[in-house]
Amino acid sequence: MSLLQRAATIAAIFASITGLAGASTPGFALQINQPINAQPASMVPAVAVIQTSPDATTPAVDPADPAPSAPKSTPSYASLADAVAAQSDDDASSDELQCLAGAIYYESKGEPLSGQLAVAEVVINRSKSGRFPGSICSVVTQPGQFSFVRGGRVPEINENHNYRVAVAVARVALADAWDSPASKALFFHARRVNANFNRTQVASIGNHIFYR
Template identity: 35%
Template sequence: MDRRWKRCAAALLAALALTIPAHAAQIEVDGQTLSASDAWVEEGTSYVTLRAFSTLTGRTLTWTGEEARLAGAGLTLEAVPGALYVTANGRALYVPGGVRAEHGVTVLPLSVVASAAGAELTWDGESAAARLKLAGAVPPQASYDETDLYWLSRIISAESRGEPLLGQIAVGNVVLNRVNSGQFPNTVKEVVFDRKYGVQFEPVSNGTIYDRPTDSAMLAAKLCLEGAAPVGDSLYFYAPALSAGTWISTSRAYYGTIGCHKFYG
């Protein structure tokens, strides 16, 4: 139940970010309107600098030469410019498009900062304002179901070893979409070993599902369990170099290609 709540919350925040109009939008934190240099809306997504966030919350922001580190008030966040994620209290949070660094300042989507801080993010259409409520917020600690993480990391590793991180996240995205779909079993392990219409994943047949997962697959699994969904509601994927994928390509809606895999809804 906790995992599904995280995915629903992440989807809600993503939808919120995408519906904010770029014109005349304001970003407020606990009633305080931030300056345009500290927070802004760009192509439908609201952003905030970690410098401004640290000042507002009294947290300490440091730069190690490779990453920005924000610490204090129950939150430790690390952000590496260009990375597709940040870590926050041991959690792995997906950053669509990657962590940005502009003029020496680290920039994150406001939705990612809200998730890290455990804060409420809302949109007021009448006043065209994105509002972040930090008062009383408690930054969540990492909490992953061990069985889900175990099998999700293994299927990601076996299916997408050598793929870029985004491709690995996409594979995990499909597995969790199946868990949440009434067409498939409702746990990660059951989806991985599903045989209703034959073995669904080749690693189950060749035994590589039992191999120790790579570090990147573990990371991708955590990102997926936190709600990362780069291929939306896709339920299928295949690698053209290894399979014709005839039924999938003719029966399902094409979503996109990441690395060696094509994804379908």
């Protein structure tokens, strides 16, 4: 091969290499200039405009979970007599009920039902007032308060109609099943007693006057 031919061959090879380099470099640069974590532009709006139905936000209910119970409400009655008649005929089943029924029986048996309920209200109000003992039995047996108490105890009562009524009235009072006109009373006395009470009278029922 002559010197001229060699020179032509070298020039041709050099030209080929230069062309290849020029063709590949721009493609590499464009690839580097693209964001590495680029996502298709249409995906972002598609996620942003997804609408959910109202039910989709409601948490699933586990069938094993018990259904929420409705709050208990006190039955309504047309009259106090109806409320008393609706009570169980069972004997007083707790000390609290026995003490309250005893106070009603000894202090107001034979009185109108509203008068018996008012006596019960006085005992209950005292137990909640902070000015008297904090339980119904302690209020009833407090020395110097109720004359029927003997030796710090409520005397035993034979089963009779008046006592059954007293137990029923006590149940009504404890359940707050009827509003008493003496609902705020803390004291009472018989009409025949000439008591000079420096207190506010709240009711006069049957043979008793009630004060707060």
